[in-house]
Amino acid sequence: MALGTETAPYELRFDAGRICLDLLATTHPGERLDALEPLRAWISGSGLVPPGTPLAHADTGWLVAFRELRSHVGQLVRGVRSTARTGSYDLALAGVNGLARAAAPPAPCAVPGVDGSLVRELAGPPECAALLAAVARDAVELLTDPVARAAVRECEGDNCPIVYLDTSRGRRRRWCSSEICGNRERVARHRRRAALARA
Numbered sequence: 001m002a003l004g005t006e007t008a009p010y011e012l013r014f015d016a017g018r019i020c021l022d023l024l025a026t027t028h029p030g031e032r033l034d035a036l037e038p039l040r041a042w043i044s045g046s047g048l049v050p051p052g053t054p055l056a057h058a059d060t061g062w063l064v065a066f067r068e069l070r071s072h073v074g075q076l077v078r079g080v081r082s083t084a085r086t087g088s089y090d091l092a093l094a095g096v097n098g099l100a101r102a103a104a105p106p107a108p109c110a111v112p113g114v115d116g117s118l119v120r121e122l123a124g125p126p127e128c129a130a131l132l133a134a135v136a137r138d139a140v141e142l143l144t145d146p147v148a149r150a151a152v153r154e155c156e157g158d159n160c161p162i163v164y165l166d167t168s169r170g171r172r173r174r175w176c177s178s179e180i181c182g183n184r185e186r187v188a189r190h191r192r193r194a195a196l197a198r199a
Helices: 019-027 036-045 060-078 087-100 128-144 146-150 178-198
Strands: 108-112 118-122 152-154 163-165
Touching (some): 019 036, 036 060, 146 152
Antiparallel strands (some): 108 118
């Protein structure tokens, strides 16, 4: 991807630091999970299943379920829990907790690959509930770990809602991606300085 260009329609990002936060990133700059092929690509790219795992059995119900989980996770990650009980927050929390305990995530096994080295493979096609459970459990771990929760940041880039885990030294990361939002900020800063110099 060239610097400063828009992301291709089905190009997905996996740089937020957690699977549940990578799922949140599928809404920017527009809906990424708008068909089954991008969902399958996201499931594979996120590492929920080993590379090459067949996902032909995924249907539109999977799209609905992953988008619903994404909505719940977004509300919990971005929401600040006040002392007053809010119905939508409680529903999101119940939804994530319910999915987290619904099914065991798919268990990989080691099998000999073409070249003789061991590769990961699933015994059978993964079920939607098991994949949702893996993402929901990741969200539960993030939300209940005070150190990780304190490292959650929202990108400072203009109109960028990406949320990421700041694992940088000194916790001074400002952008979801230095190559995308960071580069845009540097270009904008350069243009402002150039305009001031001309004035």
